[in-house]
Amino acid sequence: MDALMLSRLQFAAATIFHFLFVPLTLGLSIMIAIMETRYVKTQDAVYLKMTKFWGKLFLINFALGIVTGITLEFQFGTNWSRYSAFVGDIFGSLLAIEATAAFFLESTFIGVWIFGWKKLSPKAHATVMWLVAGASTLSALWILTANAWMQHPVGYTLRNGRAELESFSAVLFQKFAILEILHTLSAAYILSAFFVMGISAYHLIKKQHLDFFTRSFRIALGFGLIFSLFEFAEGHLHGSDLADKQPAKLAAMEAHWETKTNAPIYHFALPDEANEKNAIEILPLPGVLSLLAKHSPSAEVTGLKAIPRNERPPVLINFLSFKIMVALGLYFILMTLIGWFKRNRLPESPGYLKLMLYSIPLPYLACELGWILAEVGRQPWIVYGLMKTSDAYSPVAQSQVLTSLIAFILIYGLLGAIGYYLIFQQARKGPEPVV
């Protein structure tokens, strides 16, 4: 394998691993802030216990999210130096602003939250958690805006052999960024909701700490239901925006080969990339793809064949990622709706609870597939339409990249295993009495 492929694998490993922790940080911080606020308002000790129990899980997850995030920033320089030189003006400034305006806040106040229990009033302490939650969200906004710019570059001019900033507001307020932000945040909230519901389900099945975990479950259920429904509608807007801005990605997601009007969606299909067609196509729904993509059943949707072969993303991986992600999205709606009807008799629904326990990994899978779709679907471009990934990597020796890739996999693998072991352990132990 050459340095390009190794760098791609390394970046994939680093992002996929980083994004195992980010969504939970985004959602759980808000839920903990809600729990702690309720404690301040009601003085009900159960909420304090909840804050501490979920807080412990949160912190293990948070630590892994932070350390893996730091390596990501530097990988642009180490592995993608030609990309960095090309986009530093815009992409680099967004990362720098993220560090200055968000990451500082998050990292400084998490220390205050952990160590400040006896140094701050309960109200101030709860406020600190809101600051951590707000800063994490802010951090996500900047990073996703930077990613959205790679997906749909705006507000730049090509000068001096690089993309120079022309309009900062165009970069910040573009529709693609807003849709990507909403989509990713909702996904994070769904994941966090399923995490809390799943662990709560475990204890409810075991009939222990019933009050504690019923309340936890219900806080998360509200989140899960609202954002699963929202994600469905938002995902549709995101998809039709893709039809305009990244037609190749959309075509790959749907394995849509011929440019045509009245384009169908199939109940089942399997793309055959070598022969530029689908090996299997079962039960077409004519016009549905046109309708979803362009809001008219007779609209024309660009097919993959209209795009030069060397500018097409890999089809099968995008197709499968997309279909599985959508199926999971529907499953989340279904499960949270069922939960809503069962919310007052959760302990008497062991079947449902068991399903919820085993569903914990599913939103993780959906989130990662979403990123695979976003990033692999953009290929062969690193900045869509502007710079190819193959022109972006660093001129460093292949042996260096190989060594670091192996080190990444080993260290991340070990830390991930230890981190999740600790999370499992703490989760199983249940809440401790508060002093």
Next chain:
Amino acid sequence: MMLQDIWFFLWGLLWAVYFITDGFDLGIGVLLPFLGKDEDQKRTMQAAMGPLWDGNEVWLLTAGGVTFAAFPMVYAVMFSSLYSALMLILFALILRGVSLEFRSKLESPGWRRLWDTCLFLGSLLPAILFGAAFANIFRGIPFDQNGVYQGNLFTLLNPYGLLGGILFLLLFLVHGTAWLAIKSSGEFQEKAYTAGKKLWPFLLIAAVLFLGATYFSTTLYQNYFKNPVLFLVILITVLALLGTRIFLGSQSPWKAWFSSALTIIGATFFGVIGLYPKMFPSSLNPANNLTAHNASSSPLTLKIMLIVALIFVPIVLIYQIWTYVLFKGKITEEDLTYEDTY
């Protein structure tokens, strides 16, 4: 051009602030096996940096981010040239970060020893490698006109680079002992002072050697000879270094810490001023040098970034100083048995 020069010195300042803030936690991490003789002492040392290290580390991210945003060519060539060194630093920082979080989660002594070792290595490697990296930058890095590095990890381990590494390590160690003295009392505080005083002569020797070696290995002094008033920076740094020893001797921990912080700023700016306007000089051909003027972003980006920095850096400083004040007290028994402590 004005903006590029402002950003050059802000770039230097961000690295200096990183070295001051994270410097003492890195120092404490390295001191852990030597000063932390029992579980209580180890926990005292970790609690001394517990609430602060995370926020401190973000200065590194900001220094890196600003390099990316304001001087993308420097970011690209610097980080790809120093690839292996930077990867080692990153892995070390990962280990340090998780060891503080993981160590208290299980009750076994073996488990704790494992994470204490990770904390030690995770602090030692960055301290030395940052010093070695900067010394090599002062000296010039072998990269060609296409920004392609013509060396390997061991190219960086030349005598001058190693001396830089040792200097940084000693700076951070002394800085760490001052912070430990601030945070502790009684017998342990005594130990911190003693360690600081014992390490200080080595720091002095390393500093003198480094100042001398810089004359022979780099062109840093050219700016000083052109503008002799700049020698004041070196003078202040040396005075601050002497002050650190005096205040450790008089058991004034805060003064010792500030004095050592000033030494670190001085040491960083000694290099930054000497480099100016170069940021990443090539040892192969001066025509390849990356400078504040040929490697910067567009004026618009520099302007926007400056506005962002002028708004947010003061805010960050205010709340970080607030946290330092909030946690300024000495570590007590209660802090150590406290369930939420690492």
